[in-house]
Amino acid sequence: MTLDLTLSVFRAIGEETRLRIMALLTKGELTVSEITTILGQSQPRVSRHLKILADAGMTERHREGAWMFYRITVKAQTDPSLAAILDAVAAMSRSEDRILVRDSERFAQSRAARAAQAAAYFQDNAKEWNRLRRLHLPESDIEKRIVNMAGDDHFDVFVDLGTGTGRMLEIFADRYEAGVGYDLSHEMLALARANLEKANVGHAQARHGDLFSLPMEPGSADVVCVHQVLHYLAEPDEAVREAARLLKPGGRLIISDFAPHELEFLRDEHAHRRLGFSDDEVRSWCDASGLDLKNVETLSPASNEKKKLTVKIWLCEAPADVRRLRSRSAA
Ligand SMILES: C[S@@+](CC[C@H](N)C(=O)[O-])C[C@H]1O[C@@H](n2cnc3c(N)ncnc32)[C@H](O)[C@@H]1O
Known part of the structure; x- marks a missing residue:
């Protein structure tokens, strides 16, 4: 200088x-x-x-x-x-x-x-969440693309951050041996447990936990998912850092959220803090956490769709190289 x-x-x-x-x-x-x-x-x-x-x-x-x-x-x-x-x-x-x-x-x-x-919003809207989450795009399209992003293979441990009603634990259920979803809202967790039971998903648990500091050993997850959660957070980059900590070498993080948008009412009425994220911003979080951004999918709404929210899915991967992983956790 x-x-x-x-x-x-x-x-x-x-x-x-x-x-x-x-x-x-x-x-x-x-x-x-x-x-x-x-x-x-x-x-x-x-x-x-x-x-x-x-x-x-x-x-x-x-x-x-x-x-x-x-x-x-x-x-x-x-x-x-x-x-x-x-x-x-x-x-x-x-x-x-x-x-x-x-x-x-x-x-x-x-x-x-x-x-x-945000917690009060989830407490009030827990029962409505499965309806609210469909406001964006046909949910089945998004879910299919999210599961495809994880690849074809079967894996051991799946972790869902901000699991809400446990939907991600449900749609990935035939891919993992053991699943765990964390959430801060007891109302959401109660619904997640009921949904998992209804769907006969006995190999997944819904647990109370803060996604910024989870009670899991570093390098213990094959796939981590964070679906429609980051836009509520003041420090989405820290959530990515914690997800990266959980991943095994070569493990994958799937982030699904909105592309940048201008729907201000989502802040006032739905407790959003951020109005979507650009690819560059997600890449910068990956860089800071030692992950590689491998793939991005963009799901645009139909042109006659009123709400005009574009959903993005970002696939990030932990390096297979253990030395890079070590320097990542030391950082
Ligand atoms: C919009 S919901 C999404 C739920 C689910 N991923 C889905 O796609 O249906 C966001 C969830 O993140 C949870 N959440 C927000 N901040 C959290 C935190 N710091 N730790 C754990 N969960 C959190 C909320 O309680 C809520 O259930």
Whole structure:
């Protein structure tokens, strides 16, 4: 890093509000209104500081519908000198400074409030979920493509993240020896158990668990599936990282979600946080988790379809090379 660049970075972060913003963004991406609420400052003021950080190459934004998300740039995360500065900023937010500790607490409260909002939605809509999930495209088309993505072979262990009513455990049932689906919602899990019993799927279990930290050994799953879950999460990349941790060498992760869209009402009425994902974004999560993005399927709605949601299926693979796998889990 040149002296000029170093100086411009220090000038950008060398101010209280901007340093607090950087400390927050080291924890994860945030919308401008979340930053405003956490800092207790006006939106114009926060936006002005964010612009200064962006001009110094430290932050970037991306708009999704009515929401603007801010995050630390890839360059700042990967350049060794900038990454060292970010580490120091992150360490400060774990310090005993009263303001930074309060910001961290508010960050945690903001994330918890989002998660509670989504959980309340699933609690209220558990019984309706099988009808709601059909709002996108004919479900049978998607399911056929998802199962095909896993290949023709029979495998040992199947894990479904955010299993909901257990549908993925059901449609993959004749492919695996043992299946386990995790979910945070007890209402969803009750339905999943009833559905599995009805479908005679005795070799799968529905268990309570947070998909960000699952009670499973690293390298224990052949296939992991995450179907229509990531758009509810504040950190979808972390969910992919946890899925990658679970995979055996050569194991496969199947992600099914929406392509980028503009249906803002899904946020207000259906607790979505993200309006779909691009291939590039999914590839960047794979890269960060040591997975290879092997295949992408795009299922577009018929042109006369009103809702116009395109469903994507991404097939990601863990390297068969054990050394690459080791460095992945060490990262
Ligand atoms: C839209 S439903 C999808 C269910 C299922 N995959 C399907 O396709 O029918 C999303 C599910 O993710 C679950 N979920 C959300 N956050 C979670 C978390 N952190 N850990 C585990 N499950 C989570 C919700 O409770 C909900 O059941």
